[in-house]
Amino acid sequence: MNKRTEILAGVSTFLATMYIIVVNPAILNQAGLPFSGVLTATVLLSFLCSLMMGLYARNPLVVAPGMGLNAFFTFTAVKGMGIRPEVALGAVFWAGVLFLLLSTVNVRSALVRLIPRPLRYAISAGIGLFIALIGFENAHFIVANPATLVGVARLTDPAVLTFVGGLLLTAVLLIRNVPGAIIIGIVLTTLAALPIGRWWGGTVPLVQWQGLLALPDFSLIGKLDLVGSLRWSLWPVIFAFVFTDLFDSISTFVGVAEAANLTDEHGEPLRLNRSLLTDAVATTLAGVLGTSPGTAYIESAVGIAQGGRTGLTAIVAGSLFLPFLFLSPLLSVIPAIATAPALVLVGAFMMKPILKIDWDHLDEALPAFLALVLIPFSYSITIGIVWGFLSWTIVRVFTGRVREIPAGLWVVDGLCVLSLVG
Numbered sequence: 001m002n003k004r005t006e007i008l009a010g011v012s013t014f015l016a017t018m019y020i021i022v023v024n025p026a027i028l029n030q031a032g033l034p035f036s037g038v039l040t041a042t043v044l045l046s047f048l049c050s051l052m053m054g055l056y057a058r059n060p061l062v063v064a065p066g067m068g069l070n071a072f073f074t075f076t077a078v079k080g081m082g083i084r085p086e087v088a089l090g091a092v093f094w095a096g097v098l099f100l101l102l103s104t105v106n107v108r109s110a111l112v113r114l115i116p117r118p119l120r121y122a123i124s125a126g127i128g129l130f131i132a133l134i135g136f137e138n139a140h141f142i143v144a145n146p147a148t149l150v151g152v153a154r155l156t157d158p159a160v161l162t163f164v165g166g167l168l169l170t171a172v173l174l175i176r177n178v179p180g181a182i183i184i185g186i187v188l189t190t191l192a193a194l195p196i197g198r199w200w201g202g203t204v205p206l207v208q209w210q211g212l213l214a215l216p217d218f219s220l221i222g223k224l225d226l227v228g229s230l231r232w233s234l235w236p237v238i239f240a241f242v243f244t245d246l247f248d249s250i251s252t253f254v255g256v257a258e259a260a261n262l263t264d265e266h267g268e269p270l271r272l273n274r275s276l277l278t279d280a281v282a283t284t285l286a287g288v289l290g291t292s293p294g295t296a297y298i299e300s301a302v303g304i305a306q307g308g309r310t311g312l313t314a315i316v317a318g319s320l321f322l323p324f325l326f327l328s329p330l331l332s333v334i335p336a337i338a339t340a341p342a343l344v345l346v347g348a349f350m351m352k353p354i355l356k357i358d359w360d361h362l363d364e365a366l367p368a369f370l371a372l373v374l375i376p377f378s379y380s381i382t383i384g385i386v387w388g389f390l391s392w393t394i395v396r397v398f399t400g401r402v403r404e405i406p407a408g409l410w411v412v413d414g415l416c417v418l419s420l421v422g
Contacts, residue, residue, distance in 0.1 A: 002307070005179075006060075009308025010316025012182045013062050015334065016302035016342055017317070019138075020046070020064045021324055027070045028292060031078040032085045036217035041289035043216075043321050049282040049294050050318025054311035057274035060303055061256065062317045063282045066248060066295035068380065069241065073292040077237050088237070089220075089287045090229025095241035096284025096293070102246075103277045114408045115254060119388045121353035122368035124255035126375030126384050127298050132347025133376045139163035139340035158196045159206060159337055165192060167341035174305075174345060182306050182342045189338040206337070211329040220290025241283070243415060245293050247382045249279045252296045256304060258353045298381070302342050305349045363399065367392040386416040 025038035042065055049063035077088045115123075136142040141160055145151030153160045170185030178184065190207060197205035229238075253276070256262065257269035264270055275296065282294030303313045324330070354372070359365045371388030375381050393413050396404050 003312065005307040006310055006312040007316050008180045008183060009060065009303035009306040009313040011320065012180075012186075012306040012342065013060070013300050013303030013308065013313060013317040014320040015183065015186050016299040016339055016346075017046075017062050017064060017297050018321075018324075018334070019336070019339070020067070020297075021321070023067070024065045024070050024291060027074050028085075031074040031088070033290065034217060034219060036214075037220035038291055040216045040218055040325060041220055041286070041291040043325050045282060045286055045289050045291055045294050046321040047318050049278060049285065050314045050321070052281060053275065053278045053296070054314035054318065057271050057278050058311035059262070059271060059275050060308040060310060060313035061252070061275065061296045061300040062303075062314060063278060063294050063296050064321075065286060065291045066245065066293055066297075068248070068382075069244060069295065070292040072240060072244065076240075081237070083234070083237065084225065084228070086223055086225040087228045087234070089224035089290060090226050091234055091237045091287075092241060092291075092293050093224055093226065093284055093287025094229060095238045095245070096280060096282075096287060098238070098242055099245070099280030099283050100277070103273070103280045114406055114412060115250070115385075115389075116364075116367075116392055118357050118364040118368040119371055119385070119392060120254045120258055121356045122371040122388060123251045123375070123381075123385060124258040124353040125351050126372045127251065127255040127381065128301075128347040128350025129372070129376040130347075130379075130381065131298055131301065131350065132344045133379075135340040135343030135347065138336040138343070140337075141340075158200055159193070162189060162192050162196065163337040163340055165189070166338065167344055170341045171345060180306075182302060182345075185341055186334065186338045189341060190334050193335050193337060206335050207333060209329075209333070213326055214329055216325040222288060223290055224287045241293055243418075244382055245279070245283055245295050247385050249276065249295050251381045251385050252298050252300075255298070255350065256296075256301055262304075262309065299343065299346075301346045301350055305346050363395050363401075367395060386420065389413055389416050 021039060021042055024042045025035045028038045029035045046062065046064040053059055053061050053063050073088055077083050077091065078085055133142070139160065140153055141163055143151055143153050155161055166185055166189030169188060170181060173181035173184055193206045253269045253272060262270045269275070279296055286292060286294045303317065357365060357368050367388050370391050371384045374387050375384030378384065389412055393405055393409060396402060
């Protein structure tokens with residue numbers, strides 16, 4: 001293990017995931033939770049569970065409140081169903097307890113082993129496309145277009161030009177094997193963004209200084225409603241948290257493992273059971289701290305692209321969250337266009353596994369293709385894996401190969417159908 005490489009990888013991963021420190025509180029604040037309280041919960045969860053992922057599971061994955069899960073918490077559970085935020089936090093806790101039970105009896109790892117290998121490869125590449133899309137969107141390079149659904153921004157926009165320059169610069173540094181290429185690219189792109197809004201390109205500075213210190217807010221710790229969240233009417237909410245986090249975490253573990261060759265002699269992700277248990281703890285702890293469920297982050301691939309392969313990467317990345325209990329205003333220094341090039345380039349890095357798909361056999365290629373394209377097209381890892389599973393089964397049913405379908409896969413297909421109609 002090269003400690004210097006692992007440390008640089010940890011810093012790279014943190015820079016790619018640090019947006020959650022601000023984005024998560026902004027979303028949950030709309031559910032009635034205090035911004036500062038959610039920020040503190042986000043930092044603590046990311047630190048503690050990334051530390052567990054590094055020390056216990058020994059994998060280079062950051063764990064933090066999941067995007068999508070926080071949107072479900074706010075817009076479906078609280079605003080849509082009228083559930084009090086404290087009750088929703090209780091639902092998060094009970095979902096985590098269910099996770100722990102499933103992890104203890106190895107049900108979750110058994111589910112991972114049910115995923116056909118072509119789907120694993122497609123999921124990895126689909127996550128890569130998804131990461132790249134997030135990067136392009138964060139930089140406002142890809143924008144909404146009423147005529148074509150999506151479009152490309154004009155290069156006359158200084159921010160877009162800065163992103164393109166940062167993308168090309170970082171790509172060249174990576175190709176030339178410059179140590180710390182991704183970090184250098186992020187720093188230089190941030191510096192290049194300093195003039196935007198000050199001397200050209202709008203009236204609002206893209207890089208803003210909003211102070212140095214801010215005291216942590218621990219008001220949400222222990223505020224969950226454990227009894228109220230066990231009402232029968234709330235079990236669909238608990239199930240939704242379980243199902244969504246289950247497939248997000250499984251696809252992340254499988255996808256990152258395939259892309260980085262972090263697999264054992266049987267092709268399974270390394271230390272899978274420990275990683276899944278860590279993810280379960282993250283969900284349980286999230287309810288106690290006062291945030292939406294925690295999960296392993298697909299942006300961890302940024303550090304893996306930088307050379308991170310061990311738990312030290314996760315330890316370094318997780319530790320970098322902790323100072324932001326007091327230094328959260330510093331987040332404004334690094335704009336989205338500075339981390340966007342790293343996300344786009346990681347998307348390219350994660351496309352490698354599609355070479356292992358046998359595209360000449362349509363019974364394998366078509367389900368893999370659906371999983372591959374629906375992840376970015378639907379903006380949902382879960383949707384991609386659901387249709388990958390269902391199409392895999394349907395193809396075998398109508399080609400007279402029902403015996404090839406494991407009994408457990410029928411159960412997974414049933415859950416997939418429920419997720420689509422629920």
